Amino acid sequence: MTQSENPGALHAAPPPPHVRDASGHLDTDFVTRVEEALDTRDAAVVRELAGNLHEADMGDLLEMLREDDRVLLIQLLGEEFDFAALTETEEPVRAQVLDALPDGDVVEGIGELESDDAVYLLEDMEQEEQEKILAQLPNVDQVQIKRALEFPEDSAGRIVQTDFIAVPPFWTVGQVIDHLRSSKDLPDSFYELYVVDPGFRLLGAVALDRLLRTKRSRKISKIMEETRHSVLVTDDQEDVARLFERYNLVSVAVTDTSERLVGIVTVDDIVDVIQEEAEEDMLAMAGVGDEEISDSVLEIARSRISWLSVNVFTAIFAAFVISIFSATIEQMVALAVLMPIVASMGGNSGTQTMAVTVRAIATQELNRRNILRVLRRELLVGIINGVGLGVLIGAIAGGWFLNPELGVVIGSAVLINSICAGLFGLLVPMGLEKIGVDPAIASSVFVTTITDVVGFFTFLFLAAWWFGLPF
Amino acid sequence: MTQSENPGALHAAPPPPHVRDASGHLDTDFVTRVEEALDTRDAAVVRELAGNLHEADMGDLLEMLREDDRVLLIQLLGEEFDFAALTETEEPVRAQVLDALPDGDVVEGIGELESDDAVYLLEDMEQEEQEKILAQLPNVDQVQIKRALEFPEDSAGRIVQTDFIAVPPFWTVGQVIDHLRSSKDLPDSFYELYVVDPGFRLLGAVALDRLLRTKRSRKISKIMEETRHSVLVTDDQEDVARLFERYNLVSVAVTDTSERLVGIVTVDDIVDVIQEEAEEDMLAMAGVGDEEISDSVLEIARSRISWLSVNVFTAIFAAFVISIFSATIEQMVALAVLMPIVASMGGNSGTQTMAVTVRAIATQELNRRNILRVLRRELLVGIINGVGLGVLIGAIAGGWFLNPELGVVIGSAVLINSICAGLFGLLVPMGLEKIGVDPAIASSVFVTTITDVVGFFTFLFLAAWWFGLPF
Known part of the structure; x- marks a missing residue:
C-alpha cells in the first residue's frame, strides 16, 4: 500500500458532501440512490456512490438498508468494502451481515483489519463460527486475536491495538x-x-x-x-x-x-467507552439493560420485563402497607385520593438525589472526605424543599377538602418523606457501591420502594392518629 | 521555555506514584502531608510535594483542601502553580480561588494559559471582574479571548485553541x-x-x-x-x-x-463535551439541572424544587382523577389498596421506553426511516409485557382479596396502561424534540403523568363498570 493511497484510518478521506443532511443523518436521497443501484445490480454506480465512504458512513448506510441489500452491497463493492465499517453498526446488523456473507469473504475481510477491530467483530460470534473463522486466518493474526479474546470482556486487552511502532x-x-x-x-x-x-x-x-x-x-x-x-x-x-x-x-x-x-x-476507542458508560448508567437507572434500537421485539420484551417483575413485588409491598389502613380509608376516602401525591413527591425527590449520587460515584467525585458534607447537604435540601412543598400541598389539599387539619397532615407527611428521600437517595447507591453492586442498576428500585412505603405509611398513620380513625 | 522543560500539555510528566490510591482517588496520606506543610507554611516541602503535579491532580487537590489552604498553596507554589489546574476543578472551587487571589496573580496566571483554558476561567466570572482582568492582559491575548467570549456558550468558538501551526x-x-x-x-x-x-x-x-x-x-x-x-x-x-x-x-x-x-x-476538550452531554441527559431525566456535588445547599434546593413544583400539579391532577371515583372506592376499599400498583407498573414501563428514546434521539439512531418500525415494536413490547404482568398481578390481587373478578379487572388495567406507556414513552420525547424542547428535560413529567392518570382512570373505571359500583 503506498502512502498516497492510504492517508490513515484516523484521517481517512471525508465523505462526499451529499452523504449527510444538515442534522447529521445519512441523506435520504443518497440512500435511495444506493438502493436503486442495488435493485438493478449496477456495480459501477454502487462503487461510485459508496466505494469511497468513510467506515462510519458505510456503517450507517448498512443499518438503513434491507437485510439482503446489505450483503449485495458488500459483494458488489468487493475489495472496496472495508470490514471496519461493521464495527460502526449496531450489533444485530453486524451479526446478520457476518452470518449471511460466505465464510471466505469474512475471513478475507477480517484478515485486513487492525487487531482491535478484528476482535470486536469476532467477540460476539458463536463459539463454533468464531473458531472456524480464526482457523483460516494467518498464524500471526490468529495468535494475537486469540490472546485478546482471552481477556475479560471490559478489559483494556479487548481494545488493544497491536499495530504500533x-x-x-x-x-x-x-x-x-x-x-x-x-x-x-x-x-x-x-x-x-x-x-x-x-x-x-x-x-x-x-x-x-x-x-x-x-x-x-x-x-x-x-x-x-x-x-x-x-x-x-x-x-x-x-x-x-x-x-x-x-x-x-x-x-x-x-x-x-x-x-x-x-x-x-x-x-477513539476511549471515546466509545465513555459514551457507552454514560449511556449504560442512564438506561440502567431507567431499568433498561443492554438494549439497542435495532433489537427484536422479543429480546426487548424479555430484557425489560426482568426489571418490571421486581417492581411487581415492590408495588405489592407498598399496596400491603396501604391495606393495613383499609379501615381508615373506608372512613375517610379523601386519604385514598391524596396518598399518591405523597408517594409521588418522595419518589421524585429521591430520584433526584439518587441520580446525582450515582453520577458522582461514577466520576469519583464522591469520596470518604466529602461524604459527611454531602449527607448533611442532602438532609438540609430535603428539609428545605420538604417544608416548601409540604406547605404548598397542605394548602391545596386543605382547601380542596375544606379540611385544614387534613392539610397539616399531608404537609407533614410530605416533609418527612422528603427527608427520607434525600437520606436514602444518597445512602442506597453508596451502600450498593460498597458491597460491589452497580448502583446505577439497583438503586432506583430500592429508593422508590422506600419513598412509596414511607409516603403511604406516614400519611395514613398520621391521618389515623390525628383524626382518631380506626386501622 | 526550552523543550526539555516542557514535554507538552498533553504529555505532561506523570504524577509521583503515591498521589492516587488504587481506586483512582487522590491518596489521603498525600493530602494530609500537603495540609501539614501548609499549616507550617513550609514552602520547600509544599513545592516538593505538589510542585510537579499534573494539572488534573492539582485540580483534585485544590478541591480537597479548605478554602484558605487553597490560596495558600497557590501562593507558596508561586510560579510553579499552573493555572490550567483551575480548569480541572469544579466551578465553585474555581470561583472561590479566583475571587480570593490578588488580581495581579490572576492576570499573570491567565496570561500564561492557552487561549481555550483562559476563556474557560474567564467565562464564568462576573462581567466587571472579567473586564478588569482582560484589560490587564497583553493586547493579542485580549483580542483573542474577547472574540472567543462573544461566541454562544456551547459553540465551538468557546473551546477553540488559537495556538496551532x-x-x-x-x-x-x-x-x-x-x-x-x-x-x-x-x-x-x-x-x-x-x-x-x-x-x-x-x-x-x-x-x-x-x-x-x-x-x-x-x-x-x-x-x-x-x-x-x-x-x-x-x-x-x-x-x-x-x-x-x-x-x-x-x-x-x-x-x-x-x-x-x-x-x-x-x-481532550471533546471528551469533556461528550461526558457532560451524557451526564446532562441522565440528570435531566431525573429532574436535576446543572448541579455539582460542591454546590451550596440553597443553590441545590432552588434548582431541584422547580421540577418538584411541576410535579405537585401533575400529582394533584392524578389525585383529581381518583376523586372522580370516591364513591366507588368507598364501596370497595380494595381498589384504593391496588390502584398504586397499576400506576407504578405503567410509570416504570413508560420510563424504560422514554430512556431508550431520549438516548436514541441524542445519538441520532432514531430517524424518519425507522420511526414506524420502532413504534410498532414498542406497541408489541407493551402488549407482550402487559399481558405477562397483567396475568401475574391479576392472579396475585385475585388471590389476595379472594375475588377473581377483581384480578381480571386489575390485569386488564395493567395491560392497557402498559400499551399506553410504550406509545407515549416513544411519542412524548419525539414530539418534544420536534417542537424544539430538550426531550431529556421534559419527557419524564409528561410520561409519568400520562401513565398515572391512565392507570388510575382505567382501573377505577373498569372496576366501577364491572362491579356496577357508583361513581
Whole structure:
C-alpha cells in the first residue's frame, strides 16, 4: 500500500458532501440512490456512490438498508468494502451481515483489519463460527486475536491495538525518521512511538511533535518520557478511560504483567467507552439493560420485563402497607385520593438525589472526605424543599377538602418523606457501591420502594392518629 | 521555555506514584502531608510535594483542601502553580480561588494559559471582574479571548485553541521540519499542521505521522488532505463531538464564516463535551439541572424544587382523577389498596421506553426511516409485557382479596396502561424534540403523568363498570 493511497484510518478521506443532511443523518436521497443501484445490480454506480465512504458512513448506510441489500452491497463493492465499517453498526446488523456473507469473504475481510477491530467483530460470534473463522486466518493474526479474546470482556486487552511502532533507546532521531520514511509496514496512523529494551519491556514513549522538534543527532533515550502512564491488559476499560480524561491522553501503552509492551489503546476507542458508560448508567437507572434500537421485539420484551417483575413485588409491598389502613380509608376516602401525591413527591425527590449520587460515584467525585458534607447537604435540601412543598400541598389539599387539619397532615407527611428521600437517595447507591453492586442498576428500585412505603405509611398513620380513625 | 522543560500539555510528566490510591482517588496520606506543610507554611516541602503535579491532580487537590489552604498553596507554589489546574476543578472551587487571589496573580496566571483554558476561567466570572482582568492582559491575548467570549456558550468558538501551526502549501517537508526544530514559539503539543493561503484561508491539513513518513523534498501541497472535516466557530459543541466520534478525529480545524482558519479543537476538550452531554441527559431525566456535588445547599434546593413544583400539579391532577371515583372506592376499599400498583407498573414501563428514546434521539439512531418500525415494536413490547404482568398481578390481587373478578379487572388495567406507556414513552420525547424542547428535560413529567392518570382512570373505571359500583 503506498502512502498516497492510504492517508490513515484516523484521517481517512471525508465523505462526499451529499452523504449527510444538515442534522447529521445519512441523506435520504443518497440512500435511495444506493438502493436503486442495488435493485438493478449496477456495480459501477454502487462503487461510485459508496466505494469511497468513510467506515462510519458505510456503517450507517448498512443499518438503513434491507437485510439482503446489505450483503449485495458488500459483494458488489468487493475489495472496496472495508470490514471496519461493521464495527460502526449496531450489533444485530453486524451479526446478520457476518452470518449471511460466505465464510471466505469474512475471513478475507477480517484478515485486513487492525487487531482491535478484528476482535470486536469476532467477540460476539458463536463459539463454533468464531473458531472456524480464526482457523483460516494467518498464524500471526490468529495468535494475537486469540490472546485478546482471552481477556475479560471490559478489559483494556479487548481494545488493544497491536499495530504500533517500537524503537530501541539508542537510536537517534534521524535513524527513527529514516526508518519511518523507508518502512512499508507502518500502522495507518500513530501519535507516538514507544521505546523498548531487547526483551520488549516498555522504557518510555516519544510524542511525534517532540520527535519533529528535535535535531537528527539526538538520541531517543534523551527525549523519551520515562515514566508515562501505562495500563495493564487486564485493567478495566472504564479505569483506562478515567486516565485518558484526567491526563488528556491520545494514546497509551498497554503492558502485560511482566511489563512487556503488548500494544496501545487510542483515544477513539476511549471515546466509545465513555459514551457507552454514560449511556449504560442512564438506561440502567431507567431499568433498561443492554438494549439497542435495532433489537427484536422479543429480546426487548424479555430484557425489560426482568426489571418490571421486581417492581411487581415492590408495588405489592407498598399496596400491603396501604391495606393495613383499609379501615381508615373506608372512613375517610379523601386519604385514598391524596396518598399518591405523597408517594409521588418522595419518589421524585429521591430520584433526584439518587441520580446525582450515582453520577458522582461514577466520576469519583464522591469520596470518604466529602461524604459527611454531602449527607448533611442532602438532609438540609430535603428539609428545605420538604417544608416548601409540604406547605404548598397542605394548602391545596386543605382547601380542596375544606379540611385544614387534613392539610397539616399531608404537609407533614410530605416533609418527612422528603427527608427520607434525600437520606436514602444518597445512602442506597453508596451502600450498593460498597458491597460491589452497580448502583446505577439497583438503586432506583430500592429508593422508590422506600419513598412509596414511607409516603403511604406516614400519611395514613398520621391521618389515623390525628383524626382518631380506626386501622 | 526550552523543550526539555516542557514535554507538552498533553504529555505532561506523570504524577509521583503515591498521589492516587488504587481506586483512582487522590491518596489521603498525600493530602494530609500537603495540609501539614501548609499549616507550617513550609514552602520547600509544599513545592516538593505538589510542585510537579499534573494539572488534573492539582485540580483534585485544590478541591480537597479548605478554602484558605487553597490560596495558600497557590501562593507558596508561586510560579510553579499552573493555572490550567483551575480548569480541572469544579466551578465553585474555581470561583472561590479566583475571587480570593490578588488580581495581579490572576492576570499573570491567565496570561500564561492557552487561549481555550483562559476563556474557560474567564467565562464564568462576573462581567466587571472579567473586564478588569482582560484589560490587564497583553493586547493579542485580549483580542483573542474577547472574540472567543462573544461566541454562544456551547459553540465551538468557546473551546477553540488559537495556538496551532499553519504553513504555506509551497513549503517542502524539509522546510517544515527545519521550522519546527528552530521555532521557539510552538504549541505545547500538536498532532497535525494546517495549510493556509496568504489570506489564512484553510487549504488542508497534514497529520504528523504523514509528515514523518515523507521525504524532505516533497511539497506540503502534495501530501496535505484537501477536504478535511472542518467546523465553524458557531457550530454547536455537541455537533462537533458527533464529528469526532464518527470519524475518529484527534483534532479539527475551526474556521470563521469566510473560511479563514481561526484555531483548532482537540479531542481532550471533546471528551469533556461528550461526558457532560451524557451526564446532562441522565440528570435531566431525573429532574436535576446543572448541579455539582460542591454546590451550596440553597443553590441545590432552588434548582431541584422547580421540577418538584411541576410535579405537585401533575400529582394533584392524578389525585383529581381518583376523586372522580370516591364513591366507588368507598364501596370497595380494595381498589384504593391496588390502584398504586397499576400506576407504578405503567410509570416504570413508560420510563424504560422514554430512556431508550431520549438516548436514541441524542445519538441520532432514531430517524424518519425507522420511526414506524420502532413504534410498532414498542406497541408489541407493551402488549407482550402487559399481558405477562397483567396475568401475574391479576392472579396475585385475585388471590389476595379472594375475588377473581377483581384480578381480571386489575390485569386488564395493567395491560392497557402498559400499551399506553410504550406509545407515549416513544411519542412524548419525539414530539418534544420536534417542537424544539430538550426531550431529556421534559419527557419524564409528561410520561409519568400520562401513565398515572391512565392507570388510575382505567382501573377505577373498569372496576366501577364491572362491579356496577357508583361513581
